[in-house]
Amino acid sequence: MDIIAALQAKLGTDTVQGPDTADFPRHDHDFFVHTPEDVKLLGVCYPRTTEDVSVILKACNDAGIKVQPQGGLTGMAGAGVPLEPCLVLSMERMRTIEELDLSASTMTVQAGVVLEAVQTAADEAGLFFPLDLGGRGTARIGGNASTNAGGNRVLRYGMMRELILGVEAVLADGTIVSSLNKMLKNNAGYDTKHLFIGSEGTLGVITRLVLRLFPKARSVSTGIVALKDYAAVLDLLGRAKSGFGGTLAAFELMWPDFYRLGTTALGRTPPIPHGHGCYVLMETLGTDPESDLARFEAVIAEAIEANVAEDAVIAQSSKESTAFWSIRDSPGEWPKVFWPQIAFDVSIPTGQINDAKEELHKRLLARWPDVRVIFFGHIADSNLHLSVKVDEDPMPILEIDEVVYSTVGEFKGSISAEHGIGILKKEFLHYSRSPAELALMRTLKQALDPKGILNPGKVI
Ligand SMILES: Cc1cc2nc3c(=O)[nH]c(=O)nc-3n(C[C@H](O)[C@H](O)[C@H](O)COP(=O)(O)OP(=O)(O)OC[C@H]3O[C@@H](n4cnc5c(N)ncnc54)[C@H](O)[C@@H]3O)c2cc1C
Known part of the structure; x- marks a missing residue:
């Protein structure tokens, strides 16, 4: 029996859709990246519970089938886009807000709840969930966790990592690791939730989260x-x-x-x-x-x-x-006045941001005398944005990437402040991570996903 038939026998044809019924165009792109036309997807699964996710991953792991976890597909690094034949695991039906605990100031949610729904539920309870970003109406909280999203209020409240107290995740072999901690203090051994936050779906699938809520500003x-x-x-x-x-x-x-x-x-x-x-x-x-x-x-x-x-x-x-x-x-609104352009989201230690800006501008000008570069940033978070436009068609994206990311590396900065590595920044990761750090990442990947089925080809 093939994997689709086997999973349909366990979870039904509504949850597991094969090539005959699956709506692939909804699942083959994020904000910037598309699945190549020659890549054939096997199907799309829409689990409703953690147990469904476990059944799907165990079957895929046993059969050596690759799996592409997806949230709202608002990502900007191609991390959620299938790039090789695989089964798509969409979290969009896991959208229950399970509990609001006013004493602990926490909200327990399934990973497919849309960010805006979390914000609204907190507001209606008289509290505040601070994560906010442009894709709020579509991005899902599990995707926000998996990318360690930042956004507009990081200076005051921190990134997603600081807004999560507990995580439940399913490993590649279907093992459920439930760590739905609600306490601010918990030093009982390794804090395993951090394996899943920011790892872009390469180490496990997040199914439920305990989020921190805050008082509303007056x-x-x-x-x-x-x-x-x-x-x-x-x-x-x-x-x-x-x-x-x-x-x-x-x-x-x-x-x-x-x-x-x-x-x-x-x-x-x-x-x-x-x-x-x-x-x-x-x-x-x-x-x-x-x-x-x-x-x-x-x-x-x-x-x-x-x-x-x-x-x-x-x-x-x-x-x-x-x-x-x-x-x-x-x-x-820049498509009206400054387009096409390539947008970068990097980090530089705050004290060196201006020096890095000058150096980036100098190097880009040396290579493309007609280049226009617009700089701005959340500089208190060390976050520098630059948008680069040169008059070449098509724009020499990889060459511009190389100039920018190598310069960021020399300033001991990060090639990704917020949006993650996905596929777009994968070949430049060495500018921000040492060989020892990259080796440790590969060790973790090997330990948690030895067959390499989760989010194939991304990050490392
Ligand atoms: C207009 C706009 C503005 C934006 N502004 C910001 C910003 O200010 N700051 C910022 O950080 N980002 C920003 N983003 C990027 C994007 O919104 C974030 O990366 C967001 O966190 C992605 O969530 P998603 O549900 O869309 O994830 P997807 O794009 O669906 O997936 C992203 C990654 O997470 C993985 N994933 C998704 N769900 C799960 C899960 N449950 N378990 C395991 N892995 C999973 C996927 O495999 C993929 O690797 C913006 C995007 C847009 C469109």
């Missing part, structure tokens, strides 16, 4: 500060960290080319006129509306008085705050 203060140069930006960051304590939630640096694209080029009036060296969008999430805004204004006023900041505007309403954010979020 105040939001947002402003844009103009500064002369990166040294002043670092000075402002120091003042913001000590002045706002734990309430500092965003510190987004925009260099002049970015600020021009996000405002004038898109028909928006810049809240601060052009002509400065750097622009920082700063936001705090606090607990006391009156004193928080006064503190926000005082820290900025002190920075202006000390000649650290050159100008500033503070949002007087949520509408104004949204308008400020629309400048920072403008890359979504």
Whole structure:
């Protein structure tokens, strides 16, 4: 009996769909990458329970069939895209919110719950789940965990790794490892959940999670500060960290080319006129509306008085705050003004970000004199974004990748701040990981998935 018939006999034809009924076009791409046309998929499974996942993986492992775990397919590194013949394991029907524990401030969910549904359920319970990113309406919480997603509030609340207390996962051979811990403190031996968080579905399939919830913020203060140069930006960051304590939630640096694209080029009036060296969008999430805004204004006023900041505007309403954010979020609108381009998401130690930016620009210009590079970033999280455009058709993507990632490696940075390795960055991983680290990754893969059935060809 073939694998599809064998699994259909156990789980039914609705859960296990073969090539005759499977809707492959829904499962053959993520945000950037497509399955090659000559790759034939075996079928798609839609488990509803952890036990279903276990049955599927055990059967595939026994038969040596490769399996492609998928969440919402909003990934940006091709990690969820099948690149060789395999069975797709879609988590989209595992979407139950199982428990909200108000005393522990936790939510226990199945891995296929959409991120936005988690945010809404927390909000309705009077609490807050901080992970937020552009793909919130489609990305699934198991995919967020598997990519260790970051997003807009990392500075205040951390990445997905910090937002998870417990994980249940199924190993390649079908073994269920349930570690649905709800406690902040638990040092009883190895914390195995971290094997599955950020490993992009290569070490196990996450089936359930215990998420951390937080109190809702009672105040939001947002402003844009103009500064002369990166040294002043670092000075402002120091003042913001000590002045706002734990309430500092965003510190987004925009260099002049970015600020021009996000405002004038898109028909928006810049809240601060052009002509400065750097622009920082700063936001705090606090607990006391009156004193928080006064503190926000005082820290900025002190920075202006000390000649650290050159100008500033503070949002007087949520509408104004949204308008400020629309400048920072403008890359979504760039197809109108800056296209095609290649977007990079790298990390550099915060103190070296400006040096790395200058070096990257110099090397790209040396190779492509007409290159345009737009820089911006969540610099307090060490996260630098750059978007590169050269006038060649097609764009020499691999050559540009090589220049960028080798430079990032020289600055001891990370070739992936948030989006993972998947397939797109796999051949550059050595720029951020030592031979010993790569060997340890292979040892873990071999130990947990000796037949190499899980997410074949990705990461390492
Ligand atoms: C507009 C937009 C904005 C974005 N902004 C950000 C951002 O700010 N920060 C950020 O970090 N990312 C961002 N992303 C990228 C993307 O949303 C994240 O990587 C997200 O976490 C992926 O979730 P997903 O459910 O779509 O996963 P998929 O794309 O389906 O899968 C991603 C990886 O996880 C694995 N996987 C999925 N589910 C499971 C599971 N249950 N068990 C094991 N492995 C699994 C897959 O095999 C694959 O390797 C953005 C994407 C878009 C489209």
